[in-house]
Structure formats: structure tokens, C-alpha cells
Amino acid sequence: MDDRSNELLxxxxxxxxxxxxxxxxxxxxxxxxxxxxxxxxINETNIAIAGGTIAGIGGDYTAGKKVIEVDGAIVAPGLxxxxxxxxxxxxxxxxxxxxxxxxxxxxxIHDPHEIANVMGPEGVNMMIELSEKSACDFFxxxxxxxxxxxxxxxxxxxxxxxxxxxxxxxxxxxxGEVMNYPGVVNGDLEVLxxxxxxxxxxxxxxxxxxxxxxQQLQAYLSMGISSDHECISAVEALEKLAAxxxxxxxxxxxxxxxxxxxxxxxxxxxxxxxxxxxxREAGELLERGHLNExxxxxxxxxxxxxxMIRIASLNTARHFRLxxxxxxxxGYRADLVFFEDLESFRALMVFKDGxxxxxxxxxxxxxxxxxxxxxARDSIILSKPLEKNDFSITYPPGxxxxxxxxxxxxxxxxxxxDLQREEDGAVKADPVSGVNKIAVIERYGKNGNITxxxxxxxxxxxxxxxSSVAHDSHNLIVVGASEEAMARAANELATxxxxxxxxxxxxxxxxxxxxxxxxxxxxxxxxxxxxxxAAILQAARELGTELPQPFLTLAFMALPVIxxxxxxxxxxxxxxxxxxx
Numbered sequence: 001m002d003d004r005s006n007e008l009l010x011x012x013x014x015x016x017x018x019x020x021x022x023x024x025x026x027x028x029x030x031x032x033x034x035x036x037x038x039x040x041x042i043n044e045t046n047i048a049i050a051g052g053t054i055a056g057i058g059g060d061y062t063a064g065k066k067v068i069e070v071d072g073a074i075v076a077p078g079l080x081x082x083x084x085x086x087x088x089x090x091x092x093x094x095x096x097x098x099x100x101x102x103x104x105x106x107x108x109i110h111d112p113h114e115i116a117n118v119m120g121p122e123g124v125n126m127m128i129e130l131s132e133k134s135a136c137d138f139f140x141x142x143x144x145x146x147x148x149x150x151x152x153x154x155x156x157x158x159x160x161x162x163x164x165x166x167x168x169x170x171x172x173x174x175x176g177e178v179m180n181y182p183g184v185v186n187g188d189l190e191v192l193x194x195x196x197x198x199x200x201x202x203x204x205x206x207x208x209x210x211x212x213x214x215q216q217l218q219a220y221l222s223m224g225i226s227s228d229h230e231c232i233s234a235v236e237a238l239e240k241l242a243a244x245x246x247x248x249x250x251x252x253x254x255x256x257x258x259x260x261x262x263x264x265x266x267x268x269x270x271x272x273x274x275x276x277x278x279x280r281e282a283g284e285l286l287e288r289g290h291l292n293e294x295x296x297x298x299x300x301x302x303x304x305x306x307x308m309i310r311i312a313s314l315n316t317a318r319h320f321r322l323x324x325x326x327x328x329x330x331g332y333r334a335d336l337v338f339f340e341d342l343e344s345f346r347a348l349m350v351f352k353d354g355x356x357x358x359x360x361x362x363x364x365x366x367x368x369x370x371x372x373x374x375x376a377r378d379s380i381i382l383s384k385p386l387e388k389n390d391f392s393i394t395y396p397p398g399x400x401x402x403x404x405x406x407x408x409x410x411x412x413x414x415x416x417x418d419l420q421r422e423e424d425g426a427v428k429a430d431p432v433s434g435v436n437k438i439a440v441i442e443r444y445g446k447n448g449n450i451t452x453x454x455x456x457x458x459x460x461x462x463x464x465x466x467s468s469v470a471h472d473s474h475n476l477i478v479v480g481a482s483e484e485a486m487a488r489a490a491n492e493l494a495t496x497x498x499x500x501x502x503x504x505x506x507x508x509x510x511x512x513x514x515x516x517x518x519x520x521x522x523x524x525x526x527x528x529x530x531x532x533x534a535a536i537l538q539a540a541r542e543l544g545t546e547l548p549q550p551f552l553t554l555a556f557m558a559l560p561v562i563x564x565x566x567x568x569x570x571x572x573x574x575x576x577x578x579x580x581x
Contacts, residue, residue, distance in 0.1 A: 011050075011051060011053075014050055014051070015050035015051070015053060015055045016055075018048055018050045018055040018056065019048070019050070019055040019056045019330060021056075021060060021061070024063035024064050024065050025048035025049055025050065025055060025061060025063065025064040025065070026049055026050050026051055026064070026065055026066070026354065027048075027049040027064055027065070027066050027067075027068065027334075027354055028046060028047070028048055028049070028061060028062070028063065028064025028066070028067045028068070029046065029047040029049070029067075029068050029070060029075070029336075030046050030062075030067060030068070030069050030070065031044065031046070031069050031070050031071055031072060032044070032045070032046075032047065032070045032072070032073055032074070032075035032338070033072055033073065033074045033075065034047065034057065034075045034328050035074065035075065035076045035077070035306060035309055035328060036327075036328070036329075037077060037306075037309060037310040037313060037314045037326070037327050037328075038314075038327065038329070040267075040304075040306045040307065040310070041306075042074070042306065044072065045057055045058055045059055046058065046059060046061045046062065047061070047075065047328065047334075047336075048061040048064065049334045049354045050354075051353075051354055052333060052334055052353030052354040052355070053331065053332070053333060053334055053354070054328065054329060054330055054331065054332050054333070054334050055330060056330050057328065057329060057330060070338055070349075073338040073339065073340065073348055073349075074338065074339040074340075074341065074342060075328055075336055075337075075338055076104070076309050076313065076328070076336070076337050076338075076339060077309070077313040077314065077325070077326050077327050077328050077332070077335060077336065077337070078104065078105065078106025078107060078313065078325065078333075078335030078336060078337055078350070078351075078352065079103075079104045079105045079106065079107075079275075079290075079291040079292065079295075079312045079313055079337060080105070080106070080107040080108070080109070080291075080312065080313055080316040080317055080322075080325070080326060081100075081105055081107070081108040081109060081110075081275070081276055081277050081290070081291055081316075082109050082227075082229075082248045082274035082275060082276035082316040082319070082320075083109060083110075083111065083177070083206070083227075083229045083248050083250070083274075083276030083277070083278055084108050084109070084110045084111075084276060084277045084278065084279075084280065085110065085111055085112075085113060085114055085278065085279055086108075086110045086112065086127065086138070086521075087112070087114035087115055087469075087518075087520045087521055088114070088252075088253075088278075088279035088280060088281070089280050089281065089282050089285065089521075089526075090281070090282050090513075090515060090520075090521055090522050090529050090533070091282055091521060091522065091526055091529060092130055092370075092372075092517055092521050092522070092523060093110075093127060093130045093131035093133070093134055093138050094130060094131075094133040094134045094367050094368075094370055095367075095522075095524075095525055095526055095529075096108075096134075096136075096285075096526070097131075097134030097135060097136035097138070097363075098134075098363040098365075098367065098525075098526070099282070099285050099286060099290070099363075099526045100136060100285065100290045100291075101135060101136050101350055101352065101357050101358045101363045101365075102347065102350065102358040102361045102362045102363050103285075103289040103290040103291070103292045103293075103347050103361065104290075104291065104292050104337030104339070104345075104347040104350055104358075105136065105290050105291050105292075106136060106137065106325075106335040106337070106350065106352050107136065107137040107138075107139065107316075107317075107322070107325060107335070108136065108137070108138050108139070109139050109141065109173065109276075109316065109320055110127070110131075110138055110139070110140055110141070111140070111141045111143060111176040111177055111206070112124050112127040112140055112143060112176075113143040113145070113146065113176055113177070113472070114469075114471070114472070114474065114518075114520055115127055115517075115518050115520055115521075116143040116146045116156050116158055117143075117146050117147060117148070117154045117155060117156055117472050117473050117474055118154075118155040118156055118379055118474050118518040118519065118520065119155060119156050119375065119376065119379065119518055120146070120155070120156025120157055120158060120162070121156070121158060121162045121165070121166060122156075122373075122375060123156060123376075123518060124140065124142065124143065124158070124166055125166075125169075126372075126373060126376060127140060128140055128169060128171050128172070130370060131171065132171070133367060133368055133370045134367070135352050135355075135357050135363075135365055136352070138171070139171055139172070139173045139320065139322070140169075140171055140172045140173070140176075141172065141173065141174045141175060141176035141177070141206050142158070142163050142166045142167055142172050142174070142175055142176055142198075143158050143176045144158075144163070144175050144176050144177065144178045144179070144180070144191070144194050145176075145177075145178070145179040145180050145472075146158040146472075147472065147473055148179065148180075148471075148472035148473070148559075148561060149472075149560055149561060151560045151568050151570055151571075151573050151578075151580070152472075152473040152475070152558070152560060152568035152569060152570055153442045153444065153446055153447060153449060153473060153475065153568075153569050153570065154444075154472070154473040154474075155379065155443070155444040155473070155474070159190070160190055160193035160194045160197060163175065163193075163194045163197045163198070164197040164200070164201070167197055167198060167201040167203055168201070172203070173203055173204065173320050173321065173322070174198060174203040174204035174205060174206055174320065175194060175195060175197070175198035175203065175204070175205045175206060176206055177206045177207060177208035177229070178191070178194075178195070178205060178206070178207055178208060178209075178225055179208040179561070181208065181209045181212055181216075181220055184219070184220050184223055184225070185216050185219045185220055192223070195223050195224065195225070198224075199224060203321075204226055204227075204319065204320055204321065205223070205224050205225045205226060206225070206226075206227050207220070207225040207226065207227050207228040207229075207245070208228065208229070208230055209225075209228050209230060209240075210230035210231075210232070211230075211236065213236070213239055217239065217240065217243060218243065221243055221244065221245060225245075226244075226245065226246055226319070227245065227246040227247070227248055227274070227319065228240055228245055228246075228247060228248065229247075229248035229250045229276050229278060230250075231247055231257060231260075231261060232255075232257055232260060233260055234260055234261065234263065234264055237260075237261055237264055238264065241264075241269060241272055245272075246272050246273070246274060246315075246319055247261065247272060247273050247274070248273075248274045248275070248276040249261045249262070249273055249274070249275050249276070249294075249298075249311070250276055250277070250278050251275070251276075251277060251293075251294035251297065252277050252278040252279045252280055253279055253280050253281040253284050253549075253552075254279055254410075254549070254552060255278070255279075256297075258294065258297050258298055258301060259301060261273075262298050262301045262302065262303050263301075263302070265303060265304075265307060265308075265311070267304075267307065270307045270310060270311060270315075271315060272315075273311045273315060274311060274312075274315050274316045274319060275291055275294055275295075275308075275311050275312040275316070277290065277291070277294075281533070281549075282526045282529045282530050282533065283529075283530035283533055283534065285526065286526055286527065286530055289345070289361075291312050292337075292339075292345040292346070292347060293345070294312070295308050295309070295312060295345045296343070296344060296345045299342065299343060299345075300343075305342035305343075306342075313325075313326045313327070314326035314327050333353060334351055334353060334354035335351065335352055335353065336349075336350070336351040337349075337350050337351075338350070346361070347360075347361055348360065372516065372517055372523060376516070376517050376518050377497055377516050377517075378497070379443075379444075379497070379498065379518045379519050380443045380468065380476070380493075380494045380497060380498050380519055381443065381444060381445030382441065382443065382445075382448075382476075382490075382491075382494050383442075383445060383447075383448030384448070385487075385491050386441065386450075386486075386487040386490045386491050387487055388482075388483035388484050388486075388487050389483070390439075390450055390452075390483075390487065391437055391439055391450075391452045391480075391483040391486050391487065392426045392452070392483070393426060393427050393437070393452045393453065393454075394424075394425050394426050394427065395427055398418075399416040399417055399418055400416065400417060400418075400419055400427055400454065401414065401415070401416055401453070401454070401565065401572060401581055402415040402416070402417050402419075402435060402453075402454040402455065402456050402565075403415070403438065403453060403454065403455040403456070403457075403557060403565045403566070403567065404455075404456050404457060404565070405455065405456065405457025405458060405547075405553060405557075406457070407457070407547065410556045410559070410562050411562055411563050411564065412557070412562075412563070412564055412565050412566065413564060413565070414564040414565040414574065414576070415456060415565075417435065417454075417456075419435065419454070427454065429454065429480075429481060429482075431460060431461050431462070431481040431544075432461075433456075434456050434457065434458075434459045435454055435455070435456045436454070436455055436456075436458050436459075436460050436479050436480060436481055437452055437453070437454060437455075437479070437480055437483065437486065438452070438453050438454065438455040438458075438477070438478070438479045438557060438567060439451060439452040439453070439477070439478050439479075439486060439490075439567075440470065440475050440476070440477050440558050440567050440568055440569045441475060441476040441477075441478070441490055441569065442475050442569040443468065443474070443475045443476045443494070443519070444475075447569075449569035449570060450569065451567055451568065451569055451570065451571050451572065453567045453572050455479060455557065457547075457553075458479050458545055458547065458550060458553070458554070459544055459545050459546060459547075460479065460480060460481045460543045460544050460545055461481060461543060461544030462481045462482070462485075462504065462505035462543055462544065463480065463481060463482070463485045463502065463503050463504045463505050463510070463543040464478055464479065464480025464481065464482070464485035464486045464488070464489040464502075464503045465478065465479050465480070465489065465500075465501070465502055465503075465540055465543070465545075465550060465551065465554060466478035466479075466486070466489035466490050466492075466493045466500075466501045466503070467493075467499075467500050467501075467551050467554055467555060468493060468498030468499060468515060468519030468520070469500070469515070469519070469520055469551070469555045470554070470555050470557075470558040470559075471555050471556055471558060471559040472559060473558070473568070473569075474518075474519060474520065475558065475568070475569045476490055476493060476494065477554055477555070477557065477558050477567075478490050478493075479554060479557075480503075481505075481543075481544075482505070484507050485503045485504070485505065485507050488503050488507040488509075489501050489502075489503040492509055492512070493512075496512060496514045496516075497514060497515070497516040497519065498514070498515045498516065498518070498519025498520070499512060499513045499514040499515035499516075499519065499522075500512070500513045500515070500533075500536050500551050501513075501536075502536060502539035502540050502543065504543070505543075510539040510542070510543075511532075511535045511536045511538070511539035511540075512532075512536075513529070513532040513533055513535075513536050536551070537549075537550070537551075560573040560575055560578075561575065562575060563575045563576055564576050565581070
């Protein structure tokens with residue numbers, strides 16, 4: 001036997017001795033009200049831990065080399081997020097881990113789809129390597145749709161052979177949300193090869209099928225796709241549940257399906273639900289919490305708190321085949337969260353692998369040093385500096401197409417408006433009536449594409465906003481009341497390596513949040529990111545916009561898979577027709 005095998009056997013023997021009561025526990029937790037996710041009960045008892053694993057539960061365990069009295073605190077398994085895009089938090093995995101450990105999350109299933117669109121397989125590997133620096137466990141699903149469409153220019157591409165290679169890593173546990181559901185239903189060969197690669201690797205296939213029903217849903221599920229986080233109505237969820245699909249109840253910064261789906265949960269079907277964030281903003285994670293906030297809101301909506309704990313832990317672990325976590329029981333990892341009550345779900349302490357990692361909502365462990373690869377910092381390559389004339393647009397006489405923002409929604413209206421023109425026939429923006437210019441600029445040095453259009457609903461009266469977060473290909477996107485401000489914003493953002501920027505009427509930079517990691521994530525702590533984000537939003541409001549999250553709205557204006565009118569570096573897209581206007 002090698003040294004590793006000998007070490008494993010010794011650990012097993014020690015755990016057996018502790019479980020039998022022959023030796024004191026490495027750590028004994030006394031007096032906790034322990035949640036049993038298997039039978040839905042809660043009992044005051046003791047927990048004997050051997051190293052990083054639970055050896056036994058019960059009042060007979062009274063001896064430990066270290067003893068912690070918890071005086072009736074509620075003990076639950078560490079929470080597991082079933083679906084999160086880390087990039088949406090603007091934090092790198094180590095920094096995100098520090099925040100969510102404090103709220104009781106000990107594992108995350110993440111889809112590095114966004115960084116993959118920027119950097120391809122290298123971006124996925126970067127996220128995996130960075131996640132290993134965190135005490136929180138991050139498990140990746142390999143992105144399945146990079147690039148998302150052929151209507152835009154992406155930085156990276158993940159082919160079926162890349163999927164097969166990435167799935168070999170022990171921290172990749174499945175194929176990421178299969179957004180190309182038409183490709184699945186119609187038998188697109190490349191999509192099927194990716195699904196087959198997951199099957200060959202013995203790993204799950206995550207779904208993404210908004211509003212899919214009937215025979216198309218049956219065809220989609222026949223390919224072994226087993227989960228979905230896109231249900232927004234009870235009717236949709238019930239059809240998918242009846243077909244054997246597992247439903248991830250989403251509670252994120254932009255969207256939440258708690259109110260629609262929580263009433264469906266009962267003891268008979270609770271095993272088919274999980275809890276996921278999808279997209280969360282760093283400031284909200286700091287102020288409100290993570291999955292514990294979702295639990296709080298679910299219980300306020302009438303959910304059974306013990307069922308919800310199971311949904312947020314054991315169900316996710318079993319679905320993604322992480323069979324050593326998700327319960328407070330012998331043989332499971334000692335990933336534990338101690339809640340004050342089952343209403344506020346305030347985390348008093350958090351243990352990861354038998355070690356205390358957080359107390360009173362804050363991580364108490366230090367992060368090791370880590371570095372970003374140069375390729376992540378140098379991800380923006382403009383073919384030339386932008387000038388005001390780059391944002392001039394002409395249309396034939398008559399009404400011109402305008403993207404209409406729908407507040408609180410990702411969909412847009414397809415408007416046709418009469419607008420004033422310059423002497424040369426170029427169409428002018430009309431900030432007074434809320435019409436601004438919007439442009440997407442290819443940022444990867446591939447073709448230098450620039451598309452300029454018009455948008456109503458951002459409502460900038462002066463200045464400009466620009467962002468390198470623009471789903472899904474993450475080209476630069478800029479909106480403004482003047483072409484001069486738009487050019488300054490885009491150029492300054494490229495120099496900064498990406499992020500969010502606000503430029504005033506005089507083209508002076510009013511606020512900047514740098515995102516040097518692929519133009520998507522900061523390399524700073526969450527508190528600083530939240531502070532800079534607050535400054536960005538305040539500066540944007542001073543330009544006239546009343547949208548609560550204008551940069552989030554802006555990011556989805558470049559996503560040509562959500563109706564009705566969107567803009568990419570290749571043109572103005574009529575999403576209803578899936579063609580350029």
C-alpha cells in the first residue's frame with residue numbers, strides 16, 4: 001500500500017473507534033438541536049466528529065478532546081447552492097467563499113459560462129484553480145453553450161472535445177445548463193456530443209428550458225437532462241415535476257421564483273426540489289445573506305423550515321452525486337451550520353470539515369495568496385481607440401428601430417419611432433424623451449465590429465455608462481446621451497481592463513469599478529467591491545437614470561436569445577425572428 005492508502009485506513013480505524021465509543025471524539029458538539037433531513041425531525045443530542053467526518057450522533061457520546069457547548073442552537077447540514085454563476089457576484093471564488101461561508105453555505109455548484117465566453121477552456125480551468133483556494137467547496141459544471149449564438153462575437157469557444165477533457169477534472173461534476181434546447185430537441189450533433197460526453201464520464205446534465213412543454217419537453221428530457229432553474233410559474237413547474245425533472249427554486253438578485261414555486265412544495269414531492277441563486281450581487285450577499293436569506297423568505301411564505309433545509313442541502317448533494325455531504329449523520333462530512341432559529345436563519349457558527357470557519361456571519365479564516373493569469377488581465381483588445389463618429393448611425397427616411405426597456409424585465413419592446421436627424425441624415429438621440437444611443441464594441445481583437453443603435457428606458461439626460469459585462473459574449477457595451485461621452489467611457493474602460501464606468505457630461509470619469517479578471521470579476525474583497533458598486537450606481541443616477549440596477553439592465557441588452565429587440569457587435573437583432581433587423 002502507498003502512504004495515502006495507509007493514511008486513509010488509519011483515519012477509518014480512528015473514526016470507527018470514536019463511533020464505537022472506544023475513543024473520545026476529535027471534536028464533540030454538545031446540546032445542539034440537530035436537524036435530521038431524512039425523517040424531518042429535530043432532536044437535542046450530541047455530535048461526535050472524527051477529523052473532518054461525523055462519526056456518530058447521540059446522547060451516548062460524551063467525551064471529546066475538544067468540546068463545544070452550543071446551548072440549544074439549531075444544527076443543520078452546510079447549505080449547498082444548486083446553481084450559481086460566480087461571475088455575477090463580481091467576486092473571484094476565494095473572495096466569494098469568505099462571504100457565503102459566513103451565511104452557512106459550505107458548497108456551491110457553479111457554471112463558469114461567463115468567463116468561458118471570454119477565455120474558453122482556460123477560463124474554466126482558472127475558476128477551478130482559484131476555487132481550490134477557498135475553504136468553501138466549489139464544484140463546476142462544464143459550460144455547454146459557448147458561444148451562446150452565432151449572432152455575436154465571443155472571445156472563447158468550448159467544443160464537444162473540450163467538454164470531454166474538462167469533465168475529467170474531479171471538481172467538474174456535470175455538463176452546465178443546456179441552454180440550446182432547440183438544438184437538443186432537433187438533434188444538433190455537436191450538442192448531443194456534449195451530452196454524450198457527460199454520460200460517458202458518469203456525470204449529470206443540468207438543464208435550462210424556459211416554457212418548454214409537451215413533446216418538446218419530453219424530447220429534451222429523453223436526453224438525460226435532469227434539472228431546470230427557469231420555471232417561473234406553478235403550471236410550468238408541475239409539468240416538469242410530473243416528467244421527473246428536478247426543479248431548482250431560484251432566488252437571485254434579478255429574479256426570484258420563491259413566491260410562485262414554494263406553494264408547490266409538500267412532503268411527497270420535496271425530494272424533487274433544490275435551491276439556487278443563479279445570479280447574486282456582492283452587496284446583497286453582504287447585507288442580506290445567501291441561501292439562508294432564501295430560507296428566511298421561503299418560511300415567511302409558509303414553507304416548512306425542515307423541508308427547506310433538506311431542499312437546500314441533501315437534495316442538491318444527492319442530485320449532483322456528492323454523497324458524502326448534505327446531512328448531519330454518521331459518515332457524512334462535518335459541514336455544519338448553527339442557526340439561531342428557523343425564522344431568521346442567522347448563522348451563529350459554521351464548520352467546514354470539522355473546523356470552525358465562520359462566526360456571527362463572518363469568516364474567521366485567512367485566505368492564501370493567489371494570482372490572476374496575465375491572459376485574464378489582458379482580455380480587452382480594441383482594434384482602435386473609439387471616436388465620436390464611431391457612434392453615428394443612419395437609417396432610410398421614416399421611423400427607426402428602438403430598443404424599449406421594460407422595467408424589471410429582461411425582455412424588451414421592439415419600437416419604431418420618429419426621431420430628429422443631422423444635416424447628413426444621421427439619426428440623433430433624444431435624451432429629453434428618454435432615447436439614448438447604445439453601442440456594442442467587439443473587444444477581443446478579432447474583427448473590430450461596432451454596432452450602434454437606439455434605446456429608450458435607460459433615460460440618461462447626460463453623460464454615458466459603459467460595461468464589459470454584456471451577456472453572453474461580454475463585448476463592451478455603452479449607452480449615452482452624447483457620442484463624446486460614449487467614446488470616452490469605452491476607451492477608459494478598455495484601458496482599465498474592463499468593469500463598469502460612469503462618464504459625465506463634460507466627459508470626466510465620475511466613477512469606475514475595475515473588473516480585471518476577464519472584465520467580469522474584481523480581485524478585491526467583497527466589501528470594497530460593494531462600496532465601489534454603490535458609488536457607480538449613485539453616479540449613474542446623477543446622470544438621470546432611475547433604474548435601480550442600470551448596469552444589470554445594460555448587460556442583458558446584448559443577449560440575443562431574449563425577446564424582442566437586442567444589440568450585438570454584429571447588428572441589431574430581432575429576437576422574435578432570430579435574425580438581424
